[in-house]
Amino acid sequence: MPTVPIADRHLNLVPFVSVHHMMELVLEIGVERFLKELAAYIEEDFRRWEDFDKTPRVASHSREGVIELMPTSDGRHYGFKYVNGHPKNTRDGRQTVTAFGVYADVETGYPLLISEMTILTALRTAATSALAARYLAPKGARCMAIIGNGAQAEFQAMAFKALLGVDRLRLFDIDQGATEKCQRNLAGLGFEIVACASGQEAVEGAEIVTTVTADKQYATILTDNMVGAGMHINAVGGDCPGKTELHRDILLRSDIFVEYPPQTRVEGEIQQLDAGHPVQELWRVIAGRAVGRRDKGQITLFDSVGFATEDFSALRYVRDKLSGTSHxxxxxxxxxxxxxxxxxxxLLRFPGSSLLAKRQGV
Amino acid sequence: MPTVPIADRHLNLVPFVSVHHMMELVLEIGVERFLKELAAYIEEDFRRWEDFDKTPRVASHSREGVIELMPTSDGRHYGFKYVNGHPKNTRDGRQTVTAFGVYADVETGYPLLISEMTILTALRTAATSALAARYLAPKGARCMAIIGNGAQAEFQAMAFKALLGVDRLRLFDIDQGATEKCQRNLAGLGFEIVACASGQEAVEGAEIVTTVTADKQYATILTDNMVGAGMHINAVGGDCPGKTELHRDILLRSDIFVEYPPQTRVEGEIQQLDAGHPVQELWRVIAGRAVGRRDKGQITLFDSVGFATEDFSALRYVRDKLSGTSHxxxxxxxxxxxxxxxxxxxLLRFPGSSLLAKRQGV
Structure with missing residues (x-):
């Protein structure tokens, strides 16, 4: 197994982190610590937001889904993620979302790391949600509703536990099997869990509501009457054109925080609003240039769609963690x-390249 | 070594073609046959140009160079290439241009192939040049000047030999060592080669002139007086904003053929001309919708910058060639x-994942 410092390497070689390696790395570090450290990297990069080249993702849409490239650079490093979104993939045993990413040196253009990012995206999405909530959720919040109990649900739970101390969960999914899976996976990890029969029931008593459903369509997971004063809404599932989760009236009552407005206005919950509707950029709150939660009665909404800098932070974190490991x-x-x-x-000097000469007549 | 049909595979696995594998594959097929077959794939995709989603490359510029992503899709498959351009890289033993690419299934969004593309780009660039020349160069042309004898020069020579029967080369580079390297590499491969002391000398008697220099700046490799009636110019080196090789007056006397005008107007020789200057799209010539060479006296210019569909064709070709091999x-x-x-x-069920539980306190 390679353990040489990543810096002293042959120029042709690029470290690759497979799914297997990523699982080893996550488990060696521990899920909660990984989420906390990753959130710190994301926070650090949000704080220096203006250093980054930012562009909305480059999407190739088809009838079945979308394939996207999400590049960004801080002038020293460059990162991009390849990610697909294909809701019908689960029918034949595939993931709805898979991803991989590359981290490169701007000075030479040489890649420094290739990594699986299906697991890493799940972790960075959850870490970003929890990071935002640390600035936006009511102080001391311990109870969270999770509506949509698919692949992302447990990661959200773990991140909110690691970063905010959330330890009471209220789960709901239209598919009861998903809720049971989520409950089973989180058993013994320090949560008090209630499986609920409806979204309405799930939000009762919750200070934070996470919506993370998967359908590629307009849906109304939360209606206006379900959202009480002081609540923080972490809206993760509405993340592409035509896919939203919240009733428009909720948006009108909320203070809305977003990652990168040009992308969120197209992909997020706020695609339901006028292009001029005021939103606050999360990085400004993190950098201390804007206020997050002002008072107890305020409804805060993190309209999360996932942005390239978060993937950059995740690749940066993984690369820092790899040195000296065999992962x-x-x-x-x-x-x-x-x-x-x-x-x-x-080519000429490649072993067996007499073939070059031999084959000229072909 | 894996020899199972690529179709019957585990869902988590993606075939990867390393530099070593690519060299094996190219040498097994033979360089000339590889170039011919690759050109046929490129030609086929140019012919169905309208099937492709086209977008100018997504570039991240820095002081030292550029990192680009070049995506495209024909609705059934999706491909993209990562490629850098860093002229100063050769100072510390690195390549000016390195690349890799991914070919994916649009229906599921799953990658089907990851491949090195440094060698493959050199081959597809040369194959595209020779393909264009088959429609644009004077009939029966056998003598080509190559100005700029760096990494791409031999590939151009081999492609023009394979596709057009060019067997007389006139080489010039401001670095005599580059010309010597080129001459040495091509020795015994069926060329009559003359090393020239100037660009002026190189173009004497040449029916085709290939310019393929590397400096990232405006340069004048060809001046107006060097270009005679009937010549075909294959301008490969001017391929990014601020980098051109031909004097503007040559452009005004030539019929200009380009890959994708929105990209070439920014990156190609024609960045020196007004945005409205008439150019012909190469795909129209290949599809029989426009005329290539009209007469013997006409100066034709292929203002090549390299386009995403050519990389798509190259990935498609490599994937078709991989089945049943161990490359x-x-x-x-x-x-x-x-x-x-x-x-x-x-993650929970990963061997050793008791770590998950153990580490919760960390």
């Missing part, structure tokens, strides 16, 4: 001829 | 839980 393999990704301008010569 | 390894890239919505459960 990666080296990929022979980059051509590295003896003489940089002699790419053809590299 | 790849499987990467465990995609999370594949037993139950698609149970990503967290996959």
């Amino acid at each position: 990666y393999v080296d990929l022979d990704l980059l051509a590295d001829p003896d003489e940089p301008r002699d790419l053809f010569g590299m | 790849y390894v499987d990467l465990d890239l995609l999370a594949d839980p037993d139950e698609p919505r149970d990503l967290f459960g996959m």
Whole structure:
């Protein structure tokens, strides 16, 4: 297993973190500590938001779903994520969302890391939600409703526990099997869990409501009457054009916080509102330039869609954690001829390249 | 070594073609046959140009260079390439351009192939140039000048030999060492080669002139007096904003053919011209909707910058060639839980995941 410092490496090699490696890494660090440390990286990058090149994701839509590239750079490093969203994938045993990402050196353009990001995206989404809630949720909140108990639900629960001390969960999903899976997975991890028969029941007594459903359509997971004064809403599931979770009236009563307005206005809950509707950028709150929660009665809404800087932070964190571990393999990704301008010569000198001459007649 | 049909695979695995594998594959097929077959794939995709989602590349510029993502899709498959351009990289033994790419299934969003593309880009650039020349160069042309004898030069020579029968080369580079390297590499491969002392000397008697220099700046590799009637110019090196190779007057005398005008107007030689200057799209010529070379006296110019569909074609070709070979390894890239919505459960059930419980206190 490779344990050389990642810096002293052959130029052709790029460390690759597989799904297996990522699980090893997460479990070695521990899920809660991983989420806390990752949130700290995300927080640090939000704080220096203006250092980043920002662009809405580059999406290729089809009838079945979407494939997106999410690039960003802080001028020293560059990162991008490939991510798909295909709601019908679960029918044949595939993931709705899979992802991988690359972290690179801006000065040379050389990739420094390739990593699976299906698991890592689940973790960074949850870490970002909990980070936002630390600035927006009522102080001392311990009870959270989670509506939508699919792949992201447990990660949200763990992140809110790790970062805010949330230890009471009220779960609801239209598919009871999903709630049972979630309850089973979280058993013994320090939560008091109530499975609820409706969204209405789930929000009763909850100070934080997380909506994280998966359908690719307009839905109304929360209606106006379900949202009480002082509540923090963590809206994670509405994250592409045509997919929202909250009734428009809730938005009109809430102070809305978003990652990157040009992207969120297209993809988030606020696609239901006029383009000029006031929203606050989360980075301003984190950087101390804007106020998060003002008072106890205020309804706060984090309209989360996921932004490229969060993936950049996640790749940056994973790369920092890899050194000295064996949780990666080296990929022979980059051509590295003896003489940089002699790419053809590299082919010529490749063992067995007499084939080159032999085959000229073919 | 894996030899199972690529279709019957585990959902988590994605075939990866390393630099080593790519060299094996190219040499097994033979360089000239590879270039010919690749050109046929590129031609086929140019012919169905309107099937493709097209967008200019997504570039992240820095002082030292550029990192780009080049996505496209034909509605059934999706491909993108990561490519950097860093002219100063050769100082510390790195490549100016390195690249890798991904080919994916639009219906599921799942990647089907990850491949090195440094070598593959060199091959597809040369194959595209030769393909264009087959429609644009004077019939029966056998003599080509190559100005700029760096990493791409031999690939251009081989492609023009394979597709057009070019077997006389006139080489020039301001660095004599580059010309010597090029001459050495091409020795015994069926060319009559003349090393020239100037660009002026190189173009004498050449029916095709390929310019493929590397500096990231405006340069004048060809001046107006060097370009005679009937010549075909294959301008490969001017490929980003601020980087051109031809004197503007040459452009005004030429019929100009380009890949994708919105990209070429920013990156190609024609960035020197008004935005409205008439250019012909290469795909129209290939599809029989426009005329390429009209007469013997005409100067034709292929203002090549490289477009995403060419990379798509190259990935499509490599994937078709991989089946039944051992020129790849499987990467465990995609999370594949037993139950698609149970990503967290996959972590819980990972061998050694008692760590999860143990670490909760950390």
